[in-house]
Amino acid sequence: MQRALLLTTAAAVVLPLPSHARTPDAAADPLDEVVVTATRLPAIVQDTPGARVVDRATIDRRGAVFAADILADVPGLSVVRSGAFGGVAQVRMRGAGPGKTLVLVDGVPVNDPAEVNGAFDFGGFDLADIERIEVLSGPQSSLWGSDAIGGVIAFTTRETDGVAADLEAGSFDTRRGRLAVGTADVDRAVGAWLSHVVSEGISAADARDGGAERDGLRSTTAGIKGRYAFSPSISVDGSLRWTDAEVDLDGYPAPAFVLADTPDTQTSEQWSGFGRLHLSALGLDHRFSLSVHDLTRETVSDFPSVFDASRQAWRWQATGTARGVDFVLGAEREDAEGRLSTGLTGELGTTSAFATARVEPVARLSLTGALRHDATDDFGAKTTGRLSAAFDAGAGVTLSAAWGTGFKAPSISQAVCDFCFAPQPWPTLVPETAEGLEAAIGWRSADRRLEGRATLYRLKVEDQISYVAGRYVNIAETATDGVELEGRARLGGGFDLTAAYAWTDARDETTGARLLRVPEHAASATLGWSGERLSAAVTVRAESDQDDSDGFAAVVRDGFVTASLAGSYVLTEQVTLTARIENLTDEAYQQVFGYGEPGRSAYVGLRLRY
Template sequence: MRFNDTRSLLLATAAAVFLPSAAFAQEADDTLPEVVVTATRIPAIVADTPGARVIDSATVEQRGAVFAADILSDVPGLSVTRSGAFGGVAQVRMRGATPGKTLVLVDGAVVNDAAEPNGAYDFSGFDLGDIERIEVLSGPQSSLWGSDAIGGVIAFTTKEIDGVRAEAEAGSYDTLRGRLAGGVANDAWALGGYVSRFVTDGISVADEANGNPEADGFENTTVGVRGRYAVSSTVELDGSARWSQSEADLDNGFPVEDNDDRSESEQWSGVIRSSVEALGLDHQFSVSASDIERQTFSAFGSVFEADRQSYRWQANGETGAAVYAFGAEREESAGSISTGDSVSLGTTSVFATGRYQATDALSVTGGLRFDDTDDFGSETTGRLSAAWDVGAGFTLSGAWGTGFKAPTVSQAVCDFCFSSQPFPALRPETADGYEAAIGWRSADGRIEGRATVYRLNVDDQITYIFDPLTFDSYYVNIAETATDGVELEGRAVLGGGFDLTLAYAWTDARDESNGRRLARIPEHAASGTLGWTGDRLSAALTVRAEGEQNDTNAATPAVLDGFVTANLNAAYALTDNVTLTARVDNLADERYQQVLGYGEPGRSAFVGVRLRY
């Protein structure tokens, strides 16, 4: 599908975001729940929190999403690209910021790859089977979480399981998937575990349309455990751990073509936390850690390993119309570089955030954080937001915030750098962003929508440059980028068991030094899901569209065509405990690329069974 056709669909989707009531609204008992986000450190209502979204496990199940990359692209303002299906590197760009500027948390543990040149996280093997909810905070969030949160934060929370769950699925490309989970949960304690296995022969990672027929397989195993114990009425202990291993066949080169390259990765993360009520405050003491090892087998094979540890104390309190949290953190990270050496970085931080309910209709939230890095000085960041209920279901909200990102391990030592002169001294990247939103919720609670406009500026962006005259290459603070955007989103409970979710984003992300559009960020993107739930049968149709986009930041970048894809997911409950499932991905067999040279699967189908006791 060419760009003009894609744009027409995108604009139609945008126009429909706030109009579902006129076309579909009928009498129904169901209403949309008032969603709460917790990655803000103090619980906040999503509708009152600029840039906040929540994806719960019911939504993941409704859409048949297997891995995180399958559903994150439905969030307006997030651009998800994969260097090939089934195991190709999957990265997220939030509001035009580069992938290393998205902070990723699992149960509060930072899992960003400290050995990746930009500190970015690879979502390709992130299985969603044990995930209860995904919280997305767009815009600078350094006042909450420190470095790496310039574009925003994606926080995953794992499930607490009560009973037994099992699932099996098979389908196209000799794909097999299985999940098994079990646990016990009550008021006093909980303990549960989970294992998932995914195996596929896959497709050619290099685009088959360019004469690359060799299939590239992918395997992933994920294991998780979560527990909780109430020591007394004022003391509780909880913890979780998650381990994942992936093996993927790869295709590389310029141009990308079939070869025998492959990769292996192993990662784990975990957190241990104690919650204590004392001195009129709820105190949380936690220790979290994550570790990743990735190895590439090719003509230029490599091995990289990275780890992080965080030590955090946070106290939450409430006084009259104010709720607040404050605390301190120490984070230490280490990553290997191309020479095999390991380099360590560290940051000590203090933070505070609070919300004041000025009137029944107006609330104001503010946050301040001081980060003292071991190697790059200190940074103070802040964020201020407000929400005003103006009546008739409308809410006005806005936010302004700042962010920073310290140089990564690779940047700090200038890995893969060559120069006869001393390398430039690097300083942290900084950012500021602001946004304004108007939201509306119907009186019967069945329809809601929000429109957001924003600006994100990034200064002193660290860039790897190469001088063709001297053959020098190194990192330097030179780039300045800016993103202007509009995000539209809406949800509705319709008559006859139908529900509708719509999202649209216009993103103008550019390099301020030359005015060029940034790579792998479509100007227009939209998605819509129409779901239906009956007595035993349920189904959901998801349509996703992206306009054309640049694939490089060069003077003459490659331009990838826009595309539209559709997925259909269905479930039939044989009994209260047994459900049959079926899904078809890429219904129209669309041929497209998200990254130049890497193809995506055509039409594919899968059937399965789900057991719950």
């Protein structure tokens, strides 16, 4: 089974060659495939509907500093950002609410249990230590349980061999630095890193005119990562990541209660990490792990708040092959707790069992199935599943399809009815559920210079929890129909082009209204060029109008087109000069109504490797 061998090899090396960094003879290399590993069983991206991988080379070429800078380029993802420098940034995947995307860092769930919807804030998430980003769109609860109802975004941190340093400075008194040291070989690796970003920023409420005060960001991230193989059958690995951030915010002060310059600030500190034992026994590859995440955030404003949250997950997973079937099975126990600003506290716990299997019943056809049972402590049990198929039709054409279900237990805020003012008894909440169906056709030329994929999907969420008349209720039903197009071309002469487009029809089935903050049309394209020493890339991104809210009433946020330019020049084998220009055309635009984005800005830096 050549594909089984391919996936085993790719999983072993962990980091496949980036698709845009292939050598001229890469088409002859059968291992030159992009592989996604957040699927439990490693899978080729072309065979996996809704799967995308953003590697480190793409992050560097794009000049992306924060996660929100590059996630907006992924088709089907809309980034909701209230403030450019560290402002709250959340992702809606295929129209699903922000709390319906599970975020993993080195396999550790880092969604905020104390946030109203249990969503993750991407605003200050620094990409300096990130090696790759994997995106799985559509219900993935059969793989990862609650919170993966709309999809998964998985970050993997970098492994350093030697010394690396990055320095950058530019507009808005922005300064950024990273230092990493480590050693790595086949059997062992250990490394540590420290990164820091500081910027005076812009006024979120009055970006174009400067505002009375600027909303800045100060963020520090540090981490350690290591692995050690005692023998071919026993090894350990783990990582620990810490972030401390302070962000200036604008708010809605009395008596007008409209967005305006305010001295509001938010501070946050979070830890995440895991420890894992790998053990080969009884014909299976076993992994025993413990992951932890702890978060404290405090807002100083006219409406101050303090939130504390923590999450622990114990997991056993076993991988093997029997009678031509690759499979994974395992069990998990996850506990989360949160202390809310009103003084209320809550806990959520889930015990789970899961299994995933892949088989090739006939030549060129791959079938994958996943089944998971989650028993929550307070909201009953739910079984979810996913089926997918991929068929190599020949002539470079791959046909694939998937169907899956998902669920999301109420968040701690919803469970304890935080800020509920309606008379009791309050309605008994039940988990939200989802069903997704998608089909894709992909094509790749024989020399692999051209490739593309078109995906058609439908995502439906039922029993969605909404805040109505002073309490939380299961009322809304939402549906999203969409088309995602993506392609890549090596044009010759050092040029290459990647492009993506998404049409998203996301609506509330209860009222017929379009869902807020989900543009119907979104597209991005990056044209890159690489020479012997110089390389550059220009990225253009566009979004159509979207329905939005000013906090009190429905409004429309105008569409926009913006562009950025990033480049690098290799001075020596150890030193590379970098530069980037954001918002090339000085477009006045907003990602969220009322919150202006920066005008034209420029940054220069050095990348050092020893």
